[in-house]
Amino acid sequence: MRLLGTGAFVRAARSARLTVLRPALSAPSVTLTLGTSRQQSSHAVASNPVRSTFPQQSNLDDAEKSDIDEPRAAGGTSDRLSDFERRLLNQENNSVWRDAGLAGAKISGKTYMLDATSNLSPSILPLVGRRLYNIPNHPLCITRKLIESVFSRWNFVNHTAENPVVTTQKNFDSLGFPADHPGRSRTDTYYVNSDHVLRTHTSAHQVAAFEHMQKTNSRKYTICADVYRRDSIDKSHFPVFHQMEGAWCWTVGDKNPRKRFEMFHKRKDMIKNSLKEIPGLGGRLVRVEDAVHHHKSNPVQLEHDEEVTSLLSEHLKRHLEALVDRVFTEAAAAGVGGENAADKPIQIRWVEAYFPFTSPSFELEVFWQGEWMELLGCGIVSQPILNKSGLHKAVGWAWGLGVERLAMMLFGIPDIRLFWSEDERFLSQFQEGKITKYVPFSKFPACYKDVAFWIPSSPSAASPLEARDVGVAAAAGGDATKASPTETQPAAFHENDIMEIVRDIGGTLIEDVRLVDEFVHPKTGRKSLCYRINYRSLERTLTNEEVNDLHRQVTEKLTSDLHVELR
Ligand code: FA5
Numbered sequence: 001m002r003l004l005g006t007g008a009f010v011r012a013a014r015s016a017r018l019t020v021l022r023p024a025l026s027a028p029s030v031t032l033t034l035g036t037s038r039q040q041s042s043h044a045v046a047s048n049p050v051r052s053t054f055p056q057q058s059n060l061d062d063a064e065k066s067d068i069d070e071p072r073a074a075g076g077t078s079d080r081l082s083d084f085e086r087r088l089l090n091q092e093n094n095s096v097w098r099d100a101g102l103a104g105a106k107i108s109g110k111t112y113m114l115d116a117t118s119n120l121s122p123s124i125l126p127l128v129g130r131r132l133y134n135i136p137n138h139p140l141c142i143t144r145k146l147i148e149s150v151f152s153r154w155n156f157v158n159h160t161a162e163n164p165v166v167t168t169q170k171n172f173d174s175l176g177f178p179a180d181h182p183g184r185s186r187t188d189t190y191y192v193n194s195d196h197v198l199r200t201h202t203s204a205h206q207v208a209a210f211e212h213m214q215k216t217n218s219r220k221y222t223i224c225a226d227v228y229r230r231d232s233i234d235k236s237h238f239p240v241f242h243q244m245e246g247a248w249c250w251t252v253g254d255k256n257p258r259k260r261f262e263m264f265h266k267r268k269d270m271i272k273n274s275l276k277e278i279p280g281l282g283g284r285l286v287r288v289e290d291a292v293h294h295h296k297s298n299p300v301q302l303e304h305d306e307e308v309t310s311l312l313s314e315h316l317k318r319h320l321e322a323l324v325d326r327v328f329t330e331a332a333a334a335g336v337g338g339e340n341a342a343d344k345p346i347q348i349r350w351v352e353a354y355f356p357f358t359s360p361s362f363e364l365e366v367f368w369q370g371e372w373m374e375l376l377g378c379g380i381v382s383q384p385i386l387n388k389s390g391l392h393k394a395v396g397w398a399w400g401l402g403v404e405r406l407a408m409m410l411f412g413i414p415d416i417r418l419f420w421s422e423d424e425r426f427l428s429q430f431q432e433g434k435i436t437k438y439v440p441f442s443k444f445p446a447c448y449k450d451v452a453f454w455i456p457s458s459p460s461a462a463s464p465l466e467a468r469d470v471g472v473a474a475a476a477g478g479d480a481t482k483a484s485p486t487e488t489q490p491a492a493f494h495e496n497d498i499m500e501i502v503r504d505i506g507g508t509l510i511e512d513v514r515l516v517d518e519f520v521h522p523k524t525g526r527k528s529l530c531y532r533i534n535y536r537s538l539e540r541t542l543t544n545e546e547v548n549d550l551h552r553q554v555t556e557k558l559t560s561d562l563h564v565e566l567r
């Protein structure tokens with residue numbers, strides 16, 4: 001049985017690949033709203049003068065008010081709250097509060113009781129509620145609006161979802177995540193309590209968005225929100241990041257079963273015709289390595305027609321290529337990537353992927369700063385999800401992308417931590433409606449410190465799961481390749497627990513953490529690991545004492561919490 005795999009895993013098994021050079025066709029005639037009344041820079045999005053209004057933005061929290069699985073305290077009226085919860089409501093927002101042996105969290109103004117499953121980390125809660133995607137002059141907000149503008153010509157309805165706390169039902173069950181999916185693990189996901197998590201992806205709102213579609217008779221949406229994952233630490237990973245999801249559905253539109261055949265063909269023609277309306281790749285030469293639209297390892301769903309699946313896959317991929325082309329065209333116009341950036345072809349590639357809620361599924365990667373970086377995941381929406389949302393006769397596609405990853409390419413921002421900076425030297429560089437090249441205000445020295453230890457042979461980490469013996473990575477959070485760097489003591493700990501300790505102590509002063517050595521004692525079979533932590537501030541030079549003190553705290557906490565034995 002095929003289990004869970006991202007592109008990296010599936011790539012090994014992938015067969016056919018097509019390399020297509022998509023040359024510049026016509027300039028995209030997309031509509032824009034990025035311009036403001038302020039003066040536009042010469043390379044602002046203003047390269048296209050057309051303006052239109054975005055479809056009104058709605059907050060999915062409102063659309064979801066009727067959900068039956070909302071937490072009692074979160075959705076409840078104050079007279080249904082316990083004394084503890086009432087007092088919790090008076091505490092600071094986005095914090096944990098303990099009293100008389102009880103513990104609760106107030107997140108986005110709502111209260112949640114903590115339990116043995118809770119693993120909220122002190123470094124995460126203060127970041128909840130910053131809503132960077134809604135601050136007009138912030139690069140993430142500018143990027144969100146650019147993405148919305150690319151899709152606005154097809155009348156997408158744009159949503160946001162403010163409260164990051166969702167039920168495990170929404171985040172996992174409603175999307176068909178199997179019970180043993182690594183994404184459900186406490187080593188990968190922040191649990192508020194056993195029923196609630198900080199959402200790990202915007203797909204947690206997919207069912208609500210499809211229900212909203214059904215009620216409002218719209219057929220396309222985007223959702224932008226902050227998402228949370230216990231993950232690696234490096235320049236393109238942060239435990240809080242932003243995702244945008246988009247979906248497009250086609251309904252048959254006729255209840256009469258005798259007409260179904262006719263309508264089936266009508267819909268196929270509609271998709272075919274819609275394919276012709278996708279803007280050609282405009283300003284840049286994009287080298288696209290395609291993946292076959294479906295394959296036995298990336299199958300057409302049982303209920304689906306092969307030809308329709310191929311058409312939808314084509315439709316999906318070409319829209320996302322148009323998005324990436326637009327981002328690179330804007331970036332080149334702003335001088336990101338050097339003076340002749342516009343003449344350099346961009347390399348992107350489609351790889352087969354796996355998500356529990358789409359099939360076939362794909363990921364799109366871009367060759368950026370000398371390596372392949374994953375931008376997004378996508379696929380043909382699982383039919384049971386559409387059926388459950390009331391869209392029985394619909395077929396559709398969906399994608400979910402990392403907004404920071406696009407913003408890094410758009411503005412030339414080299415490190416994901418910068419998006420959280422409150423330093424004016426960073427923030428003052430960006431203005432609503434403009435794409436401007438980021439100018440580093442200084443490069444401060446790196447300070448590398450190693451920590452080597454023997455890992456314990458008995459489980460000590462937070463994972464509620466048994467040893468994950470399948471060496472494949474999972475989608476939408478959860479990466480079983482990192483379940484443990486060892487095969488001999490698989491449940492002893494999880495690498496993400498190290499990341500969490502380092503992040504809690506060092507915060508944004510940590511640039512990256514890498515495993516640099518692994519060693520198995522030939523006689524005892526014990527395993528030793530060595531991690532290299534790079535301490536570097538984005539805003540100032542760190543003193544030796546400061547770094548030594550942070551590193552001492554890290555090693556102490558590794559010993560006390562993970563029971564490792566320092567070497
Ligand atoms: C998902 O989260 C799926 N929900 C996407 C999806 C939506 C698939 C709809 C199908 C249909 P994935 O785990 O691959 O997929 O994450 C999507 C993107 O988020 C990644 O491609 C990457 O761009 C970004 N991302 C993932 N983890 C991080 C991180 N720690 N920091 C920054 N960006 C990240």
Ligand code: MG
Binds near residue numbers: 374
């Ligand atoms: Mg992925």
